[in-house]
Amino acid sequence: MPRTTDTKGLDETDRKILRLLRTNCRLTTQEIADQVGLSQTPCWSRIKRLEEAGVISGYVAILDQAKVGRPDTFIVEVNLENHDDEKIENFSRHLQQLPEVIDVYLTTGEFDYVIIVAVDGPEGYETFLRKKLLKFEGIKHTRSIYCLRRLKRDVSPMI
Amino acid sequence: MPRTTDTKGLDETDRKILRLLRTNCRLTTQEIADQVGLSQTPCWSRIKRLEEAGVISGYVAILDQAKVGRPDTFIVEVNLENHDDEKIENFSRHLQQLPEVIDVYLTTGEFDYVIIVAVDGPEGYETFLRKKLLKFEGIKHTRSIYCLRRLKRDVSPMI
DNA sequence: ATATTTTCAGAATTTCATTCCGGATTTTTG
DNA sequence: CAAAAATCCGGAATGAAATTCTGAAAATAT
Numbered sequence: 001m002p003r004t005t006d007t008k009g010l011d012e013t014d015r016k017i018l019r020l021l022r023t024n025c026r027l028t029t030q031e032i033a034d035q036v037g038l039s040q041t042p043c044w045s046r047i048k049r050l051e052e053a054g055v056i057s058g059y060v061a062i063l064d065q066a067k068v069g070r071p072d073t074f075i076v077e078v079n080l081e082n083h084d085d086e087k088i089e090n091f092s093r094h095l096q097q098l099p100e101v102i103d104v105y106l107t108t109g110e111f112d113y114v115i116i117v118a119v120d121g122p123e124g125y126e127t128f129l130r131k132k133l134l135k136f137e138g139i140k141h142t143r144s145i146y147c148l149r150r151l152k153r154d155v156s157p158m159i
Numbered sequence: 160m161p162r163t164t165d166t167k168g169l170d171e172t173d174r175k176i177l178r179l180l181r182t183n184c185r186l187t188t189q190e191i192a193d194q195v196g197l198s199q200t201p202c203w204s205r206i207k208r209l210e211e212a213g214v215i216s217g218y219v220a221i222l223d224q225a226k227v228g229r230p231d232t233f234i235v236e237v238n239l240e241n242h243d244d245e246k247i248e249n250f251s252r253h254l255q256q257l258p259e260v261i262d263v264y265l266t267t268g269e270f271d272y273v274i275i276v277a278v279d280g281p282e283g284y285e286t287f288l289r290k291k292l293l294k295f296e297g298i299k300h301t302r303s304i305y306c307l308r309r310l311k312r313d314v315s316p317m318i
Numbered sequence: 319a320t321a322t323t324t325t326c327a328g329a330a331t332t333t334c335a336t337t338c339c340g341g342a343t344t345t346t347t348g
Numbered sequence: 349c350a351a352a353a354a355t356c357c358g359g360a361a362t363g364a365a366a367t368t369c370t371g372a373a374a375a376t377a378t
Binding site: 010018021022023024025026053054055056057058059060061062063064065067068069070073075092095096099100101102103104105106107108109110111114116118143145146147148149150151152153154155156157158159 | 169177180181182183184185212213214215216217218219220221222223224226227228229232234251254255258259260261262263264265266267268270273275277302304305306307308309310311312313314315316317318
């Protein structure tokens with residue numbers, strides 16, 4: 001078995017690379033190599049390996065939520081009237097299309113869904129709720145929470 | 160006033176660029192230029208302008224949550240016993256340090272905080288809750304929600 | 319102890335980002 | 349309405365970084 005394979009297939013060097021790319025994917029391979037104690041080539045191969053293995057699933061630009069016109073965040077909890085597979089799939093598709101919807105979790109407990117929404121002010125939220133979310137047939141009940149502040153958002157978990 | 164400035168300082172070309180970079184920041188300026196109908200140079204200048212204006216706040220790699228050892232997601236809602244500024248700051252700092260904590264929202268309503276947590280199984284969550292979250296003095300009450308599935312996660316809102 | 323596999327580093331190549339320049343278009347000013 | 353200024357664009361040249369190629373060192377297995 002190769003040296004780089006521990007329980008999860010990642011050795012400490014891989015993790016170091018991931019910790020760097022997790023917050024800044026514009027570092028050059030040379031800069032990464034320096035920080036993890038390798039030269040360019042093996043560092044580059046490792047990154048490629050991590051990409052092909054799907055450990056790194058993509059590279060994205062982070063946009064300032066306020067500066068693109070969605071300064072306010074709400075959390076909506078939702079219950080559907082019935083829970084057959086088709087209904088759930090339809091609701092999921094509905095949410096995918098809505099630009100205000102950032103995150104969607106299918107949950108256990110009091111509610112079926114927890115949805116994070118980014119809008120422009122309470123007016124923006126009212127419009128979203130009445131004209132978009134509640135247009136979907138079969139919503140039994142919702143509860144809205146206003147977010148005063150977002151204290152943390154990690155695109156990927158720290159490893 | 161320059162042509163590229165509308166109500167929010169972004170014209171349609173800027174938005175097209177942002178829509179591309181939002182999901183893939185590894186596109187070359189040439190590829191972006193082709194898709195938005197510009198040549199390399201002006202396209203590159205626009206991207207730089209968006210970076211300097213802070214509309215683009217960074218570039219990151221997205222890691223597969225399961226493949227880095229945190230396949231399961233929980234939502235914890237938290238109430239603190241008292242709400243003076245110092246306590247809130249301390250709790251925020253505490254959460255920043257915890258690798259399991261992905262998102263933290265300071266909220267109105269029934270709870271003070273909504274926290275998204277990534278862990279390895281129920282055991283991982285129990286450990287997180289008892290050994291880490293509840294080590295913080297001053298938590299009055301928590302409620303945990305298990306996430307069956309994450310149906311959507313946009314790093315940045317669609318614009 | 320030897321063969322095999324894996325990992326590494328250095329140099330060469332290719333691709334891309336970045337800069338520089340001049341021309342066209344739009345907006346502002348007289 | 350005309351002239352001046354500012355803005356935006358595209359093409360070519362430069363520089364930097366990604367990627368490929370080669371061979372050596374280290375680790376593992378037989």
